[in-house]
Amino acid sequence: MARQIGTLVIFGAGGDLARRLLLPGLGQLVDLGRNPDFRLIGVGQNAMSNSAWRARVAKSFEAGGATGAKARALAAETEYLKADVTNPDDLTRILAACTGTPALYFALPPQVTIAACAALAHVDLPAGTVFGLEKPFGTDLKSAVALNRQLVKLIPEQQIHRVDHFLGKSTVLNLLGLRFANRILEPVWNADNIERVDIVFDEKLALEGRAGYYDHAGALIDMIQSHLLLVMALVAMEPPSSIDAEDLRGAMAQALRATSVLGGDPAGSSRRARYTAGAIGGRKLPSYVKEPGVDPKNRTETLTEVVFGIENWRWAGVPFTLRSGKALERARKEIVVTFREVPHLPAGFSGKPGPAALRISLSPDDISLDLNINGSGDPFTIDRVVLSTEFGAGELGPYGEVLSGLLSNDPTLSVRADEIEECWRIVEPVLAAWKKDAVKLESYPAGSAGPAAWRRSRL
Ligand SMILES: NC(=O)C1=CN([C@@H]2O[C@H](COP(=O)(O)OP(=O)(O)OC[C@H]3O[C@@H](n4cnc5c(N)ncnc54)[C@H](OP(=O)(O)O)[C@@H]3O)[C@@H](O)[C@H]2O)C=CC1
Ligand SMILES: O=C1O[C@H](COP(=O)(O)O)[C@@H](O)[C@H](O)[C@H]1O
16 A cells, blocks of 8 residues: 655755746645655755755745645645765765655656666665656666666566656647547557647757756757657557556557557657757847857757657558757647548549548647538539647646556556667667768757758658
């Protein structure tokens, strides 16, 4: 049985993730009163007074709209500890400051998380301790496998929450209801009826001061390995018997095991590019290589597209294109399922607006179905109509959902060890091809739609 968490400890409390996403999500969760009370301790290597930390927590809670009595009380009593989490003595001191069962959230750069987990081997962890580990999990397949092995020496797998906050996004969760609570979709959800699937996460945001992390990750690891492959697994998986942690994660892992770069050709199935100077909505941006902290020798991509295939009966031959990039003209965040053309359009019709398509937008939360009908005017001309609806926003934002799972030790929305390893296995051939320079690093001006050649040709 899961123990009640007495203290949530955030390692990396002074970082960008904690301030912008984790603490606002925590405030929402606390205000909702879904979880029993717990204490909060922030840990970082820089010195910070308790009062400065409390003001910081209160500001982040407010930013997430959490201004209720419970959130204010938590912010008023939280404490901050200056510590190096890779040092066993410091870790022992942190655990001694906890009340009840601790939940340790590693909001740290991946190399520091690896070192902290090594140091935890020299520390007595209280029974029931829960871990929340941020993405990227490891820095490559080898290090992810080693980290998984190290973690299960420390605590049982059920207490390890590998975080992908995309799995806490309400639209991503809505995919489950959409696919499995409607009889009309499942019969056509296969290669016989679907031509292609595109999962796109284009952002207007640029580096935003995150060079220390991003310049070693790039778009492929930051987004495709860490998030979009898991979204793809939800789109492609077989219907699970239940949505409990084992069934859901088992079905996702099965889809990932069947996935690899299309045709086993990482160079032919991937493209990469990096932004040059430009402007987005009047905001001037320097070239990526001139951003503070960037090392041009890393040749980090800020935009990528990779085509994958899923080798099973349901999906054989259907390309799944995953794309993500920064500093683009338009934020486009959606899953597009494009159906095949009808086998025969009765002679006599004119107009050809293209095949039907289902669009599931990740932001804003909505869904639309592009259909062909006999439009207004000439009834024998085929026109396009779009049926669309908005989803109601979830009660919690993505990080509120992630933290709710962690604090109640329900791993349904966290990523299982084998899923993480599969995601690394899937992207490694692309990383290797890029390292050998088998794929050109192209460029695009910040604020554009990407390299012009990409718009003219599909991979
Ligand atoms: N920022 C974002 O938008 C997102 C980030 N993530 C993930 O979250 C993690 C953290 O990212 P982010 O917050 O952006 O990174 P930051 O660099 O902003 O923060 C990392 C924090 O780790 C702390 N830290 C580093 N080394 C140690 C150490 N040895 N002991 C104690 N604390 C240490 C630093 O403390 P100090 O400041 O005191 O030096 C710093 O506050 C990464 O894995 C990232 O991939 C995931 C999703 C989104
Ligand atoms: O994990 C990450 O996600 C964000 C995008 O997620 P959102 O929920 O803020 O839309 C991305 O900007 C960032 O680079 C990446 O690390």
